[in-house]
Amino acid sequence: xxxxxxxxxxxxxxxxxxxxxxCKPISGHDYLFWYRQTMMRGLELLIYFNNNVPIDDSxxxxxxxxxxxxxxxxxxxxxxxxxxxxxxxxxCASSHLSRAAKAFFGQGTRLTVV
Amino acid sequence: KQEVTQIPAALSVPEGExxxxxxxxxxxxxxxxxxxxxxPGKGLTSLLLIQSSQREQTSGRLNASLDxxxxxxxxxxxxxxxxxxxxxxxxxxxxxxxxxxxxxxxSGTRLQVQP
Numbered sequence: 001x002x003x004x005x006x007x008x009x010x011x012x013x014x015x016x017x018x019x020x021x022x023c024k025p026i027s028g029h030d031y032l033f034w035y036r037q038t039m040m041r042g043l044e045l046l047i048y049f050n051n052n053v054p055i056d057d058s059x060x061x062x063x064x065x066x067x068x069x070x071x072x073x074x075x076x077x078x079x080x081x082x083x084x085x086x087x088x089x090x091x092c093a094s095s096h097l098s099r100a101a102k103a104f105f106g107q108g109t110r111l112t113v114v
Numbered sequence: 115k116q117e118v119t120q121i122p123a124a125l126s127v128p129e130g131e132x133x134x135x136x137x138x139x140x141x142x143x144x145x146x147x148x149x150x151x152x153x154p155g156k157g158l159t160s161l162l163l164i165q166s167s168q169r170e171q172t173s174g175r176l177n178a179s180l181d182x183x184x185x186x187x188x189x190x191x192x193x194x195x196x197x198x199x200x201x202x203x204x205x206x207x208x209x210x211x212x213x214x215x216x217x218x219x220x221s222g223t224r225l226q227v228q229p
Contacts, residue, residue, distance in 0.1 A: 004157075031215055043203070043219040056216060091157060095215075099146050102160040103205075103217060 006092050006106035013113055018080040021109045023092030024073055033093040033103070034067055034077050043091070049075065061086075082113045116141045118206050120220035127194055128228050135189040135223045137204030142182045145208035145215065149178050149189045152201045152222070161202075162189070166210055194227045201225070 005024040013019050025032045034046040047057040052069045060067070064083070069075040079086055089110050095103040117140045127133055137147075146165050150158040162171045162178040164187070170179040177190040191198060201224045205217040 033216060035219075042221045043205075045216045045218070048216050050215070056214070093158075093217075097215075099165045099207075100163065102148060102163050103207075104160070105150075105158040107157045 004092055004094055004104050004106035006090075006109050008109060009107060011109060011111045013082055013111070015083055015113055016081045017113075018078065019082045019086075019111060019113075021077040021090050021092075021111070023075045023077070023106060025075070025092070025094030026104055027073065028096070029094035029104075030097045031095045032069060032075050033095075034075070035091040035093065037089045037091060037108070038087075046077070046090075079111075082111075084113045087111055087113050116144075116206055116218040118204055118218050118220035120202075120204050120223050122223060123221065124224040124226075126226045126228060129194060129196060131194050131227075132190070132192050133194055133225075135191070135202050135204075135225075137187040137189070137220055139185045139187075139204075139206045139218075141206075141209070142185050143210050144182065144206050145210055147178075147180055147187050147207060148205045148217065149176075149187075150203040150205060152203060158203065191225075194225075196227045196229045199226050 007022045033048040037043045045059045047067045049069045067077045089108045091108045093103045093105045095101045119138045121136045148163045149161045164180040175192040201222045203222045204220040208214040
């Protein structure tokens with residue numbers, strides 16, 4: 001398996017524009033997580049899914065953020081409208097159900113909102 | 115709400131030294147605990163995972179221990195090498211009782227091993 005695949009790797013956009021980040025989890029994994037990493041706040045959970053169903057979205061900063069998982073092999077995180085404070089690295093991760101299952105992270109999308 | 119603390123925030127050691135990274139967490143009802151490595155500009159790689167019923171895990175020069183009752187974990191790196199230079203993150207996985215599976219991360223220890 002190619003691992004967790006995220007696209008794009010880098011995104012530069014102007015304030016107010018819509019941004020869509022994409023993630024393909026490892027095949028067969030039950031869980032998909034979206035995290036955001038900043039220097040000030042470290043790694044924060046935004047939302048996670050179990051079998052394509054959102055379980056906990058309490059980390060989504062505000063209504064400008066939305067996430068979907070239409071099928072087991074694809075998820076999107078959308079920011080509309082984007083703001084400079086959204087600039088961060090966004091990671092997608094996936095794992096199996098088992099308590100022995102490690103989480104596998106993608107390479108991240110570095111988002112810069114100017 | 116789970117809180118994870120890592121000490122020290124940064125560490126610089128000469129090559130060959132044995133070292134210990136510390137992690138503490140506030141809620142002991144965890145599902146598992148993982149130690150990750152992150153290189154600059156890269157994603158996270160899981161190094162070791164300790165299930166809630168286990169006390170330690172070993173992989174090569176790495177050994178991680180878990181004391182759930184006291185809310186502590188340590189990552190021991192033996193005979194450090196320059197290639198070990200990276201940020202090491204401790205992540206506590208979910209809750210046993212609620213089935214929550216998301217990881218809560220510490221802020222990391224930035225390690226530099228001098229040749």
